[in-house]
Amino acid sequence: MSIEQEVFGSGVAVVTGAGAGIGSGIARRLGQLGMHVVVTDIAGDRAEAVAAAIRAQGGRAEAQTLDVSRPAELDRLAADLFRRHGAVKLLVNNAGIETIGFSWEVPAERWETTLNVNIHGAVHGVRAFVPHMLKAGQPAWIANLASVGSFGVMPTQTAYIMSKHAVQSFSECLFLELQMAKAPIRVSSVIPGMLKTSIFDEAGGKGEPPAASHHRKVMRELMSTYGMDLDEGCQRIVAQIAEGRFWVSTQPEMTTGMIAGRVDFLTRQTDPTLSEQARHLLES
Numbered sequence: 450m451s452i453e454q455e456v457f458g459s460g461v462a463v464v465t466g467a468g469a470g471i472g473s474g475i476a477r478r479l480g481q482l483g484m485h486v487v488v489t490d491i492a493g494d495r496a497e498a499v500a501a502a503i504r505a506q507g508g509r510a511e512a513q514t515l516d517v518s519r520p521a522e523l524d525r526l527a528a529d530l531f532r533r534h535g536a537v538k539l540l541v542n543n544a545g546i547e548t549i550g551f552s553w554e555v556p557a558e559r560w561e562t563t564l565n566v567n568i569h570g571a572v573h574g575v576r577a578f579v580p581h582m583l584k585a586g587q588p589a590w591i592a593n594l595a596s597v598g599s600f601g602v603m604p605t606q607t608a609y610i611m612s613k614h615a616v617q618s619f620s621e622c623l624f625l626e627l628q629m630a631k632a633p634i635r636v637s638s639v640i641p642g643m644l645k646t647s648i649f650d651e652a653g654g655k656g657e658p659p660a661a662s663h664h665r666k667v668m669r670e671l672m673s674t675y676g677m678d679l680d681e682g683c684q685r686i687v688a689q690i691a692e693g694r695f696w697v698s699t700q701p702e703m704t705t706g707m708i709a710g711r712v713d714f715l716t717r718q719t720d721p722t723l724s725e726q727a728r729h730l731l732e733s
């Protein structure tokens with residue numbers, strides 16, 4: 450039996466933002482392995498479609514409408530699931546959105562939404578679920594979606610990049626806190642390189658400036674040309690979480706490349722500079 454089958458062959462998993470993209474891929478993979486998957490998304494119809502697809506393959510899944518930027522909704526879901534199932538083995542804080550534009554041009558509302566979904570979504574997922582996990586006293590796993598962007602910078606994707614730096618440091622501190630508390634809970638920082646998803650499809654709110662629309666279009670094309678197949682990437686993610694790794698990468702060479710660039714920048718303490726790829730992207 451493979452480690453992932455052994456670890457994730459049973460029990461309850463909760464995946465946020467699982468109505469599309471990486472969340473849906475992770476949910477489908479967990480369903481194949483035999484978990485009861487709670488497929489959650491702000492778009493309830495999309496969550497239901499993914500849950501139905503898991504059930505159609507012989508798996509077990511339920512859909513829940515959940516906006517991760519509303520802490521009370523996460524509290525309610527955690528209480529309900531522990532009451533009904535007794536335990537949640539895996540929580541994947543996956544929901545995240547992109548936002549593009551000069552920092553001073555992104556509307557206040559979009560800044561709030563981006564930071565709330567990307568940072569507070571993971572924070573309040575942990576705050577809502579961990580006390581129940583500790584009480585249940587069974588081994589559990591938490592995976593937070595960071596990004597290769599957690600280790601670099603990209604002007605005009607500032608809100609997103611900032612949020613991913615924050616999620617990475619949150620996961621590192623959380624790992625150590627759970628160790629201090631002697632909790633049987635593993636934390637993984639999931640670092641997708643680039644997987645084919647719809648993250649660049651939606652307009653960044655009303656009145657997106659033309660330069661931001663252009664940037665979004667270029668990123669979308671890059672993703673569809675060079676992105677990794679979604680299911681392949683999600684299988685890699687689930688396998689590494691099951692192995693209990695803190696660092697979970699879909700394309701490890703991208704992760705190490707970004708980290709090497711960051712280490713060099715922090716060591717030399719020069720002014721920030723654009724990487725070759727970023728320059729190419731922004732000048733295209």
Ligand SMILES: NC(=O)c1ccc[n+]([C@@H]2O[C@H](COP(=O)([O-])OP(=O)(O)OC[C@H]3O[C@@H](n4cnc5c(N)ncnc54)[C@H](O)[C@@H]3O)[C@@H](O)[C@H]2O)c1
Nearest residue numbers: 466469470471491516517544545596641643644646647648
């Ligand atoms: N696709 C990549 O290459 C890539 C790379 C690095 C990191 N990531 C991270 O992976 C995660 C998933 O990204 P994706 O590419 O699959 O995106 P996606 O846009 O394809 O899917 C995101 C899902 O999250 C849902 N969502 C949005 N706001 C929500 C909210 N407030 N509450 C609950 N659900 C909400 C959307 O409805 C959608 O179904 C994100 O955290 C993203 O930052 C993705």
